[in-house]
Amino acid sequence: MQNIRFDTHAMRAKVLSFLQTSFDTFYEHTIAVDQKGILTWISQSYCDFLHLETSPIGQHITDVIPNSYLPQVIATGKPVFLDLLYVRHQWVLVSVIPLHNDLGQVEGAFGFVATDRPSSMKPLLAKYNRLQSEVRNANHYQKERTSRYQLSQIAGQSEALKQVKHQVRQAARFDISVLLTGETGTGKELFAHALHNLSDRSESPFVSINVAAIPDTLIEAEFFGVAPGAFTGAKKEGRAGKLELAQDGTLFLDEIGDMPLVLQSKLLRVLQEKEFEKIGSNTIQKTNVRIVAATSRNLLKMVEDGEFRADLYYRLSGMPIHLPALRERPEDIEFIAERILDECCIRLNLSTKELATDALERLKLHHWPGNVRELYNLLERACILNESQTLICAEHIEALMEFRLTPVSSSVSFCTQSETTEIHPPLSLKEQVKTAEIQAIRKALSRNRGKRVLAAKQLGISRAALYNKIAQFNIQDS
């Protein structure tokens, strides 16, 4: 059933009426939109499920179900069969089919929810997750070159996030370089995947390279590849670099601020000339990739300080997109937290959990230096430690927040819950946060005997972000 066509209006009306009744019988919920995505019909059961008090007929589908597949089906004319969709804090199994007119043009689409019952979804979701992880393990090499996330999977309803999504959609339409900036853990990599998936290059590879994670001595080989027999010890058959693997697709350069100056010049040449040479080769290879770069560092400041090439900066930032920190969009915390709780419970095979109102309020008060990654780690621990609970409360959250801000005398100290609290005039929030970060970093470094990679992991931030903070706060290794 690729599409539905009708020879006459009368037949169309008859068939549509028949289909609506049948679908209403066979499926839990049904919905229909016109070619502009405006809702023309919705079953009462779907209204109930969505907790809609007034009829949504006449509204745009994304105002009712923000991540619906219907706009995609209208745009592409291709159906979606039995896919998972996250609606009203739970997964549902949906199908969407386009409706074509006599000229073959899409004139609307039908959506069906096959089931919304968590009990019947659980085995399916568990199997889905298991299969996904098997595929990941079995085909890790290939996986590195595929893009995993869609824009609709990025949770959040804040104006700031909507603006970012809009910019990503726009950037995806044009073949320009994109520079994603924002603090660690704000979702830069997630958006890079989504951008690739939305672009015309989505059928080609998505290849990522974390510049900060590769030693300077190896980065050129990783980037450009090595010609056969280039040097003693090199593989006889040579090795393809990430640039070559990303041919026709997207090359994601994470932590671009950590790129050595020598490689910056070479990357500039790739961007300008669209060609490169493998290490140990004189042959020039043509390249066709879209570069999406990301950094949590202040690249403009690095340009001023002579640490980053100005010409490369402007080449990379064809479309600069800034991701706001989580603390700047507290209204997103609820959506993201619920998504994380569901994901964690399914992945860890735990009973379903919800967030209590006081827990949400507590989460909104936190500063989130590690942004969504930190939130993810905290909620994952909350799920594990409160395995038998169905409600995650403020006290569960509080217990996991390593440092509680407690003003003591003229300075800020960080007490565990068992320590007493004195009330004194508080310092500014900025000062308190800074002190908290310094304390947290010192503690993580000392716990991990100065090993920064381990400390960064424990803090839920990237290695590069940790290096930045150590320099910024002038923290000495003890």
Ligand SMILES: Nc1ncnc2c1ncn2[C@@H]1O[C@H](COP(=O)(O)OP(=O)(O)OP(=O)(O)O)[C@@H](O)[C@H]1O
């Ligand atoms: N809006 C969101 N909805 C759901 N998950 C999110 C969202 N934003 C970020 N995440 C999750 O947070 C984690 C960190 O995201 P990501 O790695 O994309 O951040 P980043 O900005 O690239 O971090 P870094 O600068 O440290 O590399 C990932 O697990 C990602 O899936």
